[in-house]
Amino acid sequence: MTRKSAQLDEQLHEYLLQHGPRPDTLQRELIEDTQRLLPDSADMQISPEQASLLTLLAKAIRAEYAVEVGTFTGYSALAIARGLNKDGRLLCCDVSTEYTDVARHFWHRAGVSERIELRLAPALDTLRGLENTAVIDLSFIDADKTGYIAYWNEIVPRTRSGGFIVVDNVLAGGRVLHERQDESAHAIHEFNRYALRDQRVELTMLPISDGITLARRH
Numbered sequence: 001m002t003r004k005s006a007q008l009d010e011q012l013h014e015y016l017l018q019h020g021p022r023p024d025t026l027q028r029e030l031i032e033d034t035q036r037l038l039p040d041s042a043d044m045q046i047s048p049e050q051a052s053l054l055t056l057l058a059k060a061i062r063a064e065y066a067v068e069v070g071t072f073t074g075y076s077a078l079a080i081a082r083g084l085n086k087d088g089r090l091l092c093c094d095v096s097t098e099y100t101d102v103a104r105h106f107w108h109r110a111g112v113s114e115r116i117e118l119r120l121a122p123a124l125d126t127l128r129g130l131e132n133t134a135v136i137d138l139s140f141i142d143a144d145k146t147g148y149i150a151y152w153n154e155i156v157p158r159t160r161s162g163g164f165i166v167v168d169n170v171l172a173g174g175r176v177l178h179e180r181q182d183e184s185a186h187a188i189h190e191f192n193r194y195a196l197r198d199q200r201v202e203l204t205m206l207p208i209s210d211g212i213t214l215a216r217r218h
């Protein structure tokens, strides 16, 4: 029997937040504004512990070119942008002007607007339009779950050797275990099986928030 990950109750989660990097004033404002302006969708936002992981990872691999699929109000993009090398660039894919107007406002205030290019179009079209060269250092996939395998298959060949692909919501709130999965959970389950068999990467799945997969391109 292998050791299991800790189950985080409210108290233990609070401890984890207290002992990791705290969101700064601007990040807190972004979190609060998202909850105030978009109360029905705010839970799409990544968690502070995921944000600090993205920043750390971008720094660790000295990322210069990153791609995000699913930007919403810009918290994960801000986290990635802050970890990029000087002169680093981040391409963001989303379809919503309403969500990304909030993102643009906060990127501007954070002084990272110059590093970020936002393309408002179905992400698959944007990704297919990228050059077929392996130049991406870091990607974050966090959009419609039924598109995950397609996004992955556009991103993996464009990722440089040693580059990372981070994928969110891989536990689908536990619904991956359901016998009758909803469409989104089914898509995530199929994606998890697909990624695990993919010989182009090595990967690990981490139980942070709703689960993330961290894949490194061979």
Ligand SMILES: C[S@@+](CC[C@H](N)C(=O)[O-])C[C@H]1O[C@@H](n2cnc3c(N)ncnc32)[C@H](O)[C@@H]1O
Pocket: 044, 045, 046, 069, 070, 071, 072, 073, 074, 075, 076, 077, 093, 094, 095, 096, 099, 121, 122, 123, 124, 142, 143, 144, 147
């Ligand atoms: C879970 S949210 C992203 C959360 C974001 N990463 C954050 O940290 O706040 C998913 C986003 O994917 C976008 N989206 C959904 N379908 C899409 C598609 N086909 N192409 C591009 N973006 C899409 C939605 O508009 C939404 O903003």
